[in-house]
Amino acid sequence: MAENVTPRVRVPRDATAGESVSVRTLISHPMESGQRRGSDGNVIPRSIINRFTCEFNGALVVDVEIHPGVSTNPYFQFDAVVNETGTFQFTWYDDDGSVYTDTADITVA
């Protein structure tokens, strides 16, 4: 069970219709690869975020499959075109079954 897992997102508060906005996300997570050994010589079990998705008003924006090569505190930044006022819904899926979510509202003038 990963500790201190906190998602964070940064999205502009408003935009004009059809504008491409920059979406930044970060989740604090150790991203233990499962390939390291501890001081006792035993393999440290894999514990990573294995999937990240972003939806806007229910429509899928990105769906990312994540593998053990991704390092601590995965950071994703992408651009999205927004045509209407709405909510970004972000979801991170942990190996241990935990699901972390965050949202961000954006107003289109």
Add this chain to the structure above:
Amino acid sequence: MTRKALLGGTSAAILAVLAAGVGLADIRTGGELVINGEIAIVTETEPPEHLAGVFDTIYSGWVFRTDETRAMQADDFDNPGMLYVEQGIEAFNTAMGTEGNSCASCHENPESLAGVRATYPQWDEEHGEVQTVEMQILECQTERMGVAEPYGYDSQEMRNMVALIASVGRGQTVNVAMDGPASEAWELGREIYYTQYGQMELSCAQCHENNYGNLIRADHLSQGQVNGFPTYRLKNANIVSIHNRFRGCIRDTRGEPYAVGSPEFVALELYVASRGNGLTVEGPAVRN
């Protein structure tokens, strides 16, 4: 002008370059760092008086880094060091010890400690010694809060707390006192700075004073300023304390380092901090 004089002039110029030995050719000076669009950071400035003749300009370690690393520090969302600051805030507001107090019980909020990082290490009259921020935290824990198991000097919790204290002081001008009762420690620190350690027989000055800007393997040597500590190091994927960095440097000379938190490292920290008087607090800075 005779040929001889010309030649003499040239060789004098070459000697001057060698003596300075500084390769700032591929270091982009003159850059501006403003954190979150509001905290202006002094990344280069006049050296403090005691370094007149040593440096023309003192540079923050930020100057020696790539555009990508520089950019990470300009925005708290992009600065991974701020994750540890967040953990520091949590600890700041959590009661610890037999007195049932948290840091916030006395200090209200972290911002009330904004002036701390810029003036530490400093002389502590009561204990008759120079204290670092870490030592001050330990003093609070053991003498006022009744914490049975205080933070280790270089523990994650300690670094988180120091990072928090540094972060609220960002933009403040470093101004550590080196005179008065602190002068003895300062002199010791100065001596350590210029002492050659280890099998490689390297002093701090040989890299960070005589060769800053030059490459050490694939990396640029900085002036060894500590205003950005605790620093988020990309290679560690964690924040790193000043003493840990000192230990790493002496280890790299193949010497036997002083212990983290030892009087020698405290003295060295005071001296090195005083070399950055005039720069601004940046911690947690981002470095490679």
